[in-house]
Amino acid sequence: MPIDGISVKRLLSARRERVFDAWSRPALMARWFAPNAAWTVAVSCDFRIGGRYQLDMHDTEGGRHLQFGHYREIVPVSRLIFTWNCPDLAVVDSIVTVDLVDHGERTELILTHELPPDPKVRRGHEEGWEGCMGNLEKLLSHQD
Amino acid sequence: MVESRAEPLDDVFHALAHPVRRAILRRIAREERTIAELAAPFDMSLEAVSKHVQVLERAQLLRRTRSGRAQRCTFRPAPLRSAAKVLAGLTKMWNRRLDALEGLLEELEEKK
Numbered sequence: 001m002p003i004d005g006i007s008v009k010r011l012l013s014a015r016r017e018r019v020f021d022a023w024s025r026p027a028l029m030a031r032w033f034a035p036n037a038a039w040t041v042a043v044s045c046d047f048r049i050g051g052r053y054q055l056d057m058h059d060t061e062g063g064r065h066l067q068f069g070h071y072r073e074i075v076p077v078s079r080l081i082f083t084w085n086c087p088d089l090a091v092v093d094s095i096v097t098v099d100l101v102d103h104g105e106r107t108e109l110i111l112t113h114e115l116p117p118d119p120k121v122r123r124g125h126e127e128g129w130e131g132c133m134g135n136l137e138k139l140l141s142h143q144d
Numbered sequence: 145m146v147e148s149r150a151e152p153l154d155d156v157f158h159a160l161a162h163p164v165r166r167a168i169l170r171r172i173a174r175e176e177r178t179i180a181e182l183a184a185p186f187d188m189s190l191e192a193v194s195k196h197v198q199v200l201e202r203a204q205l206l207r208r209t210r211s212g213r214a215q216r217c218t219f220r221p222a223p224l225r226s227a228a229k230v231l232a233g234l235t236k237m238w239n240r241r242l243d244a245l246e247g248l249l250e251e252l253e254e255k256k
């Protein structure tokens with residue numbers, strides 16, 4: 001795993017078509033895409049390459065939280081790549097990749113989230129990554 | 145969870161994005177070193193190593209101190225902690241969302 005990102009995996013009890021729908025249809029996205037079940041979320045999504053999506057979330061204390069980005073790659077039922085901006089976290093144009101692996105009635109979802117997509121950092125990738133979170137943790141634990 | 149501004153973190157991730165700089169960090173994490181000592185295992189000029197040291201310095205992962213004529217490089221782990229914190233925050237956020245997605249999918253399956 002790259003040192004500038006995270007990866008999350010899930011085995012879901014649904015076919016890929018259904019999981020893909022949940023990621024691409026605003027009405028379905030609105031039902032799970034808030035970080036907190038008590039928040040309300042308005043989803044707009046222009047589901048095509050270059051199209052923009054936006055999650056406009058309202059928390060229970062009247063605060064507003066915005067997340068938005070553009071679709072970079074759409075491969076129906078198997079892959080989705082989009083940029084992710086979150087002013088709350090000061091994250092600008094990070095890259096999220098969602099891969100859906102067919103397991104019949106089940107689907108393995110692999111999500112990677114890389115930040116930042118700085119061209120200098122991308123070149124760093126091409127030179128070959130050897131770092132991973134393990135290295136980072138090792139460095140941290142040495143100092144504690 | 146706003147624990148860091150974007151710019152210094154960009155510097156940290158940029159600093160970590162090169163194998164030579166990661167090797168330098170691992171070595172100064174064990175003990176402080178001079179630039180010449182850091183350059184020794186690499187087939188690189190002192191100038192090239194100095195450039196990498198500057199990138200680490202800008203990200204505040206390394207501090208240069210003078211002792212006599214030699215400059216010593218010391219490891220500063222704090223920026224790594226904020227980088228790790230941001231990554232942990234993202235992991236938590238996606239895990240929560242995927243919990244909700246799982247719930248929705250189960251609901252849809254039942255309705256089928």
